Amino acid sequence: VGQAALEAALEKKKYKLVTFTHVDTSTGVLSDAKTIGETIKRVSPETLVILDGVCSVASEEIRQEEWRIDVVLSATQKGLGTPPGLSVVSASQQAIQTFENRKTPVTSYYASWKRWLPIMRAYEAGQPMYFATPPVNLIYAFHASLTAITKRAPSLAERFALHKEQSARLRKATKEIGLKTVAKEGAFQANGMTAIYYPEGLAASDILPRLAGKGIVVAGGLHKDCKDKYFRVGHMGISVVDKSRGDIDRVISALKETTAEAKKAKGLSNGLPNGQFSEPALITETSTA
Incomplete structure (x- = not known):
């Protein structure tokens, strides 16, 4: 959806909120969160802007206040480098005020902001308060990860630059192998994960077991229209920050190696120029996206 179409929709009808995904986990497509957020607020200031940042927080730059995004939703298991199990929510004052002024009751008890806002405010004031017992081990792990991300080298700016650098190297290498990415080349390719089509004539059974045999675990496709045609490589967090x-x-x-072996086994042409890369092989993390 282009900016003009977004503006037209906002001018035609009033929306309480608009949600969009920053990085689509299934395809590795990156949305222009800055333009989307600023456009919505310019055309419809009362509309809340909600960003799904599950696959982007700590891997992609997000300037929540500057881009006028009211709520960023995320989870701990991707760029934040913590085991899965925690939800992360960052809300603007406008979002909080809108919630507090709502007329209809919240259907969830545990997930209601009504239960958690007093906890947040008490913690910000340095006061103890209790609602429910969180997974304490994950809280400690999350604290350790956030400390490393925000207070240690590399800086946040350097961290984002490393994600861009390493994702670009991965895409360049896959192109030299003769593979194509699901996301179109350019500004709409994510920097924390890349979805790659299987080589022509090959399938998951030809590629994934061979990669696993070399100690590399990647994730299969998710998009319903082409999930059997591609796989996903996660390159976020420590896998790009710690080059050593x-x-x-x-x-x-x-x-x-896997592509060459699979093509040979199927009697297909390797297609690599002189069998070499223009620079040493590098990609990103082997985590599942």
Whole structure:
């Protein structure tokens, strides 16, 4: 949906809120959150802007106040580098006030902001308050991860730059192998995960087991229209921030070898120019997206 179509829809009808996904986990498509957020608020200031940042927080730059995004929703298991199990919500004053002024009751008891806002305000004031017992081990893990992200090297700006750098290297390497990405080249390719089509004539059974045999675990496709035609590589967090681990290099090397082996087994042409990359193999993290 282009900006003009978005503006036309907002001018035609009044919306309480608009939600959109920053990075589509199924395809690796990155949306222009800045333009979307600013456009909605310019045309319809009362409309709340809700950003799904599950696959983007800590991997993609998000300037919540500047881009006029009211709520960012995320989870801990991707760019935030913590085991799954925690939901993360960052809300603007406008979003909180809208909630507090709502007329209809919230249907959820545990997930209601009515229960959690007093807890948040008490913690911000340095006062103890209790509603429910969280998974304490995950809270400690999340604290450790946030400390590393916000208070240690590399800086946030450097962290985002590393994600862009390493994702670009991955895409360049896959292109040299002869593979195509699901997301179109350019500004709409995510920097924390990449979805890659299987080589022509090959399927998941030809690629994924071979990668696993080399110690590389990737995720299968999710989009209903083409889920059997591609796989996903996660390259976020420590896999790109700590280059000494060599995660990117190992994945690209394994991808190159696997593609060549699978094509040979099927009697297909390898298609690599002189069998070489223009630079050392590198990709991103081997985590499932």
